[in-house]
Amino acid sequence: MDSIIAGASVIGAGLSVGLAAIGPGIGQGTAAGQAVEGIARQPEVENQIRGTLLLSLAFMEALTIYGLVVSLALLFANPFAS
Amino acid sequence: MFPLDFSNNSILISGVEIGTHFYWEIGDISLHGQVFIVSWFVITLLVIFSFLGTQNSERIPDSWQNFMESVIEFTQDIAKNQLGESFYRPWIPFISTLFLFIFGCNWSGALIPWKLIILPEGELAAPTNDINTTVSLALLTSLAYFYAGFSKKGIGYFKRYIQPTPILLPINILEDFTKPLSLSFRLFGNVLADELTISVLVLLVPLIVPLPIMGLGIFAGSVQALIFSTLAAAYIAEALE
Numbered sequence: 001m002d003s004i005i006a007g008a009s010v011i012g013a014g015l016s017v018g019l020a021a022i023g024p025g026i027g028q029g030t031a032a033g034q035a036v037e038g039i040a041r042q043p044e045v046e047n048q049i050r051g052t053l054l055l056s057l058a059f060m061e062a063l064t065i066y067g068l069v070v071s072l073a074l075l076f077a078n079p080f081a082s
Numbered sequence: 083m084f085p086l087d088f089s090n091n092s093i094l095i096s097g098v099e100i101g102t103h104f105y106w107e108i109g110d111i112s113l114h115g116q117v118f119i120v121s122w123f124v125i126t127l128l129v130i131f132s133f134l135g136t137q138n139s140e141r142i143p144d145s146w147q148n149f150m151e152s153v154i155e156f157t158q159d160i161a162k163n164q165l166g167e168s169f170y171r172p173w174i175p176f177i178s179t180l181f182l183f184i185f186g187c188n189w190s191g192a193l194i195p196w197k198l199i200i201l202p203e204g205e206l207a208a209p210t211n212d213i214n215t216t217v218s219l220a221l222l223t224s225l226a227y228f229y230a231g232f233s234k235k236g237i238g239y240f241k242r243y244i245q246p247t248p249i250l251l252p253i254n255i256l257e258d259f260t261k262p263l264s265l266s267f268r269l270f271g272n273v274l275a276d277e278l279t280i281s282v283l284v285l286l287v288p289l290i291v292p293l294p295i296m297g298l299g300i301f302a303g304s305v306q307a308l309i310f311s312t313l314a315a316a317y318i319a320e321a322l323e
């Protein structure tokens with residue numbers, strides 16, 4: 001593998017997962033905070049809130065996972081390598 | 083579409099094998115053998131479980147039948163919550179199969195020590211960490227919701243593409259492609275990320291420290307199965323409404 005391509009791929013891989021983590025991090029924090037607020041206000045619906053929260057957290061996590069897929073493709077299956 | 087197929091470019095970092103597969107050559111086609119072995123294992127397991135559950139079924143269910151009935155009630159609830167009381171019955175088998183297969187794949191990859199079985203190339207792991215498995219499941223979901231829409235509305239199904247205004251036509255068409263794409267990448271990325279994290283951690287600290295991450299992996303595996311089947315049901319419900 002050409003060293004410039006290798007270096008650029010490694011930097012790109014790090015950036016893609018790092019940048020993809022920012023937005024979902026903020027979103028998950030907001031969602032979890034609101035859920036805690038909801039549970040504190042109405043402790044009797046805790047189970048329902050937890051279920052919805054987990055489902056929506058998994059959706060937000062998917063966005064970071066897309067970044068991770070891109071970085072894995074850059075590292076392990078680089079289309080520009082050959 | 084299949085970025086991890088470049089087997090000759092694969093880099094082996096820290097004993098983690100990505101991009102190496104146990105190939106089976108059938109004619110001109112090369113298959114990823116390790117995926118087939120583990121998915122056949124999961125399928126056998128599910129068939130045995132359901133066979134045990136339905137053999138000598140009684141009016142008052144005892145141990146094993148009771149367990150399987152509660153599992154089916156759970157998957158039935160997924161379909162019922164999304165599709166509504168009047169449409170959910172014909173879709174129970176599809177949604178339940180998706181849930182149970184993905185759940186079985188994720189948990190068999192996480193719980194069974196496949197590393198003890200050494201293959202000439204590649205390694206046995208959860209079948210869902212291969213993009214081909216998840217893409218085929220996602221395309222099946224696409225077929226299912228097209229079938230649902232056509233069988234309910236006939237050719238009038240296409241009216242959906244110009245609602246609410248015809249300006250949104252390109253976006254509505256694009257949606258049909260992004261749905262399977264996001265479904266497959268979500269499942270694939272989550273399962274692969276779990277296994278990668280665990281193997282890197284095991285390499286750094288072999289004892290105790292990886293345990294919480296393994297627990298998280300098991301939890302994430304069940305949540306991903308739930309999400310995949312919920313979303314499949316939601317897409318079918320969207321085509322039916």
